[in-house]
Amino acid sequence: MRLSTVILPVDRWAEGGREVWQHAEQLGFHAAYTYDHLSWRSFRDGPWFGAVPTLTAAACATSLMRLGTLVTSPNFRHPVTLAKELITLDDVSGGRITLGIGAGGSGFDATALGQEAWTRRERTDRFAEFVPLLDRLLTEDTVTSEGTYYSAHEARNIPGCVQRPRIPFAVAATGPRGLRLAARHGQAWVTTGDPAANASGDPAASHAALARQAEGLEKACAEAGRDPSALRRVLLTGFTPDSPLTSLDAFVDYAGRHAQLGFDELVLHWPIPDSVFAADHDVFTRIATEGLAQLAG
Template sequence: MRTGVVILPEHPWPEAREIWQAAEEAGFDHAWTYDHLTWRSLRDAPWFGSVPLLAAVAAVTRRIRIGPLVATPNFRHPVVLAKELMTLDHIAGGRLTAGIGAGADGFDAQALGGPALPPGARTRRFEEFVTLLDRLLRHPATDHDGPFYTARDARTVPGCVQQPRIPFAIAAAGPRGMRLAARYGQAWVTAGDPARPGRVTGPAVLPLLARQARAMDEACARAVRDPASLDRIVLGSRLVPDLTDSADRLTAFAAGCAALGFTDLVLHRPRPSGVFAGKAGTFDAVVAAALPHIARLRPAHDANGGAAGGDGPR
């Protein structure tokens, strides 16, 4: 089983550089940052742009896979995002994974103005967003006319380092999103119940993930896709806020997720206070103790050490 870490884009670059490089040295397989304009209780706190941050991270790391978790249509246009992702893939030497999701109502959705979209419209927009982004990253020139997006001879040259395009890690909790993940994703991402992040705790967590994993299997069956070909990422810290309090707790949760077929467990690096509050020293010690054990776990779907193999979500 692979492990990843989310590092919020809130640190001045000299500090951020050390944190991201330390994540690589700690043995994480992948590292991510949130792609928001602002985020919840941190709206008035320092918050940097994910694309320039990831470009800088790509330049000062060598092994670890990186990416946004997740980019959404709330303020991203597929034509512009495709160009930025292609560029990041070149800077990173083919180590980029694009985490993408539908986006929820909130600051990001309101920042550019316009009417708020109801959930059904957001889902339809996301479907068009994913399909157009897939086309843009696969082809040097793209035309598109849709209800939400237009592209006129949009160029993506020279194309991605990873072919036919960079991998998508698609966040989904409902049937339509899971169908998109089954069709276009190299990985599926879940944080449990999107309406109740961090509030489904204790013995209810693994049964919730089991239900979602079965739903994802069904989506793969409808897409005529081998479910073992799809990496499965669980955002552990969103489900279990005190997950990294001890190595035993972390390893036990990882083992439960692996038994359900999850290939990757992602943690959030703690902050001094507020959301994801915790002690960085404790986190580092727990990770150092647990990662070797987690790396030996074999997801239930897999007979070869990972749902889709390789060194990270792809």
């Protein structure tokens, strides 16, 4: 089991932002991710900084911890420009970048560029074209491709990624089409759980829904001729109807139950006071430094 954190880009770099990322590394987190949004829900009217510049700064302020997005989506990204940024970020970080990528939602990002919000089907269709093209852009020196939604004309990405053949993809998916993309292109699968089960407030229902998602991944891997054990399983916590950050024991119980489903990386939101991600920082620190050892014991 690996333990990671997600740090929302809400702090000015010179006013505590740098220290949070450095502290995460000192606590021993496997990776620190950030959301790739233009704004997000209850944080919409407060400070919010860009994901790629934040990760670039974090890469310069840390040396061991992996870094990444959780997640990037086509809502306001294009594969050609995103590939260039990711190759640069992978170079600056010395090969420590993971791209969490998903189909996106219907939130603020969906209309920020002035377009009508896409339907769920439209988001899924675009995602199905976005991921394979991005895969090519990160592995081939020159790419020309003409698609329904995304095209590239002699797009050059020399020298490519530090990590070979490219940076790893952690594909966020819950439905069959997304899980097939994860099976074909992902080095990891990411989920926040099932929205309906999460809304029920019933941890048992959430656990059962996650089990069904894991079964769907295994089916998608079988169809793709891929060993499902080749994909890491990442659970972004904070959305299921559980409370793993209330105490060390609560976390160990939560981690153990989800390890039984095959999840081998849990991602905890870095505490933000007076927000939906508020948590006792002392408890959070104990979880970060003692949680996995207690789970193994």
